[in-house]
Amino acid sequence: MKTYLDCIPCFMQQALNTGRAAGMEDVQIKALLDTIGAKIKHFKMQNNPPEMANIIYKEIRKTIGQIDPYKDLKQQHIRESLSLYPELKETVEYSEDKLLTAIRIAIAGNIIDMGVNKKFNIYKNLVRSLNQEFAIFDYLKFKTALQKARSVLYLGDNAGESVFDKVLIEELRKPVNFVVRGIPVINDVTKQDAIDSGIEKVADIISSGSTAPATILKLCNKRFLSKFNEADMIISKGQGNFEGLSGTDKPVFFLLKAKCQIIAKELGVNEGDIILKSAV
Amino acid sequence: MKTYLDCIPCFMQQALNTGRAAGMEDVQIKALLDTIGAKIKHFKMQNNPPEMANIIYKEIRKTIGQIDPYKDLKQQHIRESLSLYPELKETVEYSEDKLLTAIRIAIAGNIIDMGVNKKFNIYKNLVRSLNQEFAIFDYLKFKTALQKARSVLYLGDNAGESVFDKVLIEELRKPVNFVVRGIPVINDVTKQDAIDSGIEKVADIISSGSTAPATILKLCNKRFLSKFNEADMIISKGQGNFEGLSGTDKPVFFLLKAKCQIIAKELGVNEGDIILKSAV
Numbered sequence: 001m002k003t004y005l006d007c008i009p010c011f012m013q014q015a016l017n018t019g020r021a022a023g024m025e026d027v028q029i030k031a032l033l034d035t036i037g038a039k040i041k042h043f044k045m046q047n048n049p050p051e052m053a054n055i056i057y058k059e060i061r062k063t064i065g066q067i068d069p070y071k072d073l074k075q076q077h078i079r080e081s082l083s084l085y086p087e088l089k090e091t092v093e094y095s096e097d098k099l100l101t102a103i104r105i106a107i108a109g110n111i112i113d114m115g116v117n118k119k120f121n122i123y124k125n126l127v128r129s130l131n132q133e134f135a136i137f138d139y140l141k142f143k144t145a146l147q148k149a150r151s152v153l154y155l156g157d158n159a160g161e162s163v164f165d166k167v168l169i170e171e172l173r174k175p176v177n178f179v180v181r182g183i184p185v186i187n188d189v190t191k192q193d194a195i196d197s198g199i200e201k202v203a204d205i206i207s208s209g210s211t212a213p214a215t216i217l218k219l220c221n222k223r224f225l226s227k228f229n230e231a232d233m234i235i236s237k238g239q240g241n242f243e244g245l246s247g248t249d250k251p252v253f254f255l256l257k258a259k260c261q262i263i264a265k266e267l268g269v270n271e272g273d274i275i276l277k278s279a280v
Numbered sequence: 281m282k283t284y285l286d287c288i289p290c291f292m293q294q295a296l297n298t299g300r301a302a303g304m305e306d307v308q309i310k311a312l313l314d315t316i317g318a319k320i321k322h323f324k325m326q327n328n329p330p331e332m333a334n335i336i337y338k339e340i341r342k343t344i345g346q347i348d349p350y351k352d353l354k355q356q357h358i359r360e361s362l363s364l365y366p367e368l369k370e371t372v373e374y375s376e377d378k379l380l381t382a383i384r385i386a387i388a389g390n391i392i393d394m395g396v397n398k399k400f401n402i403y404k405n406l407v408r409s410l411n412q413e414f415a416i417f418d419y420l421k422f423k424t425a426l427q428k429a430r431s432v433l434y435l436g437d438n439a440g441e442s443v444f445d446k447v448l449i450e451e452l453r454k455p456v457n458f459v460v461r462g463i464p465v466i467n468d469v470t471k472q473d474a475i476d477s478g479i480e481k482v483a484d485i486i487s488s489g490s491t492a493p494a495t496i497l498k499l500c501n502k503r504f505l506s507k508f509n510e511a512d513m514i515i516s517k518g519q520g521n522f523e524g525l526s527g528t529d530k531p532v533f534f535l536l537k538a539k540c541q542i543i544a545k546e547l548g549v550n551e552g553d554i555i556l557k558s559a560v
Contacts, residue, residue: 005296005306005309005310005313006296008292008296008313008317009289009290009292009293009296010289012288012289012292012317013289016285016286016288016289026285029285030285030325033285033288033320034320034321035321036317037288037292037316037317037318037319037320037321038317038318038320038321039317040313040314040317040318041314041315041317041318045310
């Protein structure tokens with residue numbers, strides 16, 4: 001997905017938020033904003049928006065080293081999500097279409113991000129996602145692809161959301177590789193977060209090597225790329241992965257909630273809509 | 281008032297909004313954002329926030345000449361406000377404290393900005409402002425200063441709001457100089473807007489010479505500066521003028537609604553609060 005003009009002020013806001021979350025001093029954050037501001041002119045609108053997030057994180061690491069500013073918050077999200085897990089399993093168990101319910105649950109988990117950290121909101125959103133109409137609904141294609149697939153490559157998104165992903169992975173009934181980022185970036189799921197979410201019991205965890213909060217193929221490692229290129233079926237969770245991969249000719253299914261106006265515009269849906277979209 | 285880190289993404293958003301309002305092409309707006317982004321590193325946090333708006337407008341004028349992108353919207357706000365004028369006058373007439381009611385009305389007019397252009401909202405906000413508690417209320421000082429003043433220097437803010445200002449000017453019962461910006465900037469009141477609002481009938485209209493959406497003394501002309509320095513009493517409307525003048529040792533009274541979190545923080549009030557604050 002290309003970058004929109006509206007993404008540019010948002011980049012600056014993200015740099016500010018992340019600098020603060022990382023505990024940087026005001027003077028360090030000003031220097032970060034100076035650097036990011038000066039880089040805007042080199043940033044092409046044909047680039048994916050998360051490529052700027054990658055640049056922002058690289059600058060932060062230059063200043064304060066490799067850290068995981070959202071570690072505590074991620075742990076909290078995982079704990080809260082794990083406490084919902086028995087209820088999520090029960091919801092699937094008693095539903096008419098178990099796979100579809102698990103897909104809805106996985107999308108519901110996509111609400112978990114830095115801005116939303118209350119159990120009540122996670123729960124309220126869950127109830128909504130279980131009943132909400134899909135704005136894009138390529139479910140038939142999804143079922144057909146799943147039936148034929150020998151295995152599934154599952155691109156994770158946020159920590160905590162990963163517990164909701166586990167519920168879907170269990171319903172896929174295929175061998176799954178669960179993909180995490182190469183290093184901590186925003187509140188995206190890392191290997192340790194995936195293990196803490198119980199993913200290890202249902203899937204092999206592999207790293208994409210990406211340092212961006214998205215799957216940007218040119219930033220990924222060879223091992224991941226060979227799996228990506230040979231996969232029968234790929235499930236891509238969340239906005240960042242969609243921004244990085246939209247336009248792909250691979251058998252990717254995007255599962256996400258449209259959480260900003262720009263993504264909604266790109267998909268031709270409304271903000272807040274839920275999406276199950278086949279890339280091909 | 282100094283600039284906060286939070287103002288920086290907001291500068292970029294304002295540049296984008298204004299570029300769009302000015303009818304610039306996407307590629308021109310990208311170039312504008314590139315330029316503004318690169319200027320952030322030269323922008324000191326000790327500067328007033330509207331100094332950046334001044335830089336943004338200067339860049340826009342370089343690209344597309346001197347224009348008044350909000351002209352139609354300003355005319356609409358003036359028309360809508362004029363249609364409320366008889367009701368405003370009646371509200372003052374039947375109130376217990378006419379001066380205070382007129383102050384409340386002038387502050388109510390401060391809601392008119394680029395984002396709020398519906399009569400309904402203007403009206404709803406008016407009703408609210410007439411009943412809302414002041415978060416800062418230096419009314420006694422205001423009355424004392426007014427009693428002693430030979431004349432009042434009144435720093436206008438937005439077009440349309442100027443009609444609400446007229447109601448207060450009529451209750452001051454002193455000779456008034458109503459100050460407008462030097463050139464069109466955002467939806468700030470210009471000389472023609474002031475005339476269209478009927479200000480000419482109740483005050484002398486003078487220009488501050490400022491090209492920023494605020495009274496920034498170093499950008500003002502000599503005639504204004506001499507009036508400012510010698511004034512017995514100065515009424516400063518809105519956020520921009522507050523941002524430019526806070527910290528002054530002149531007899532300024534700030535009348536405004538705190539419309540963003542940063543201004544609210546600076547004033548020690550909540551967003552949405554109304555303020556009557558003496559500078560000294």
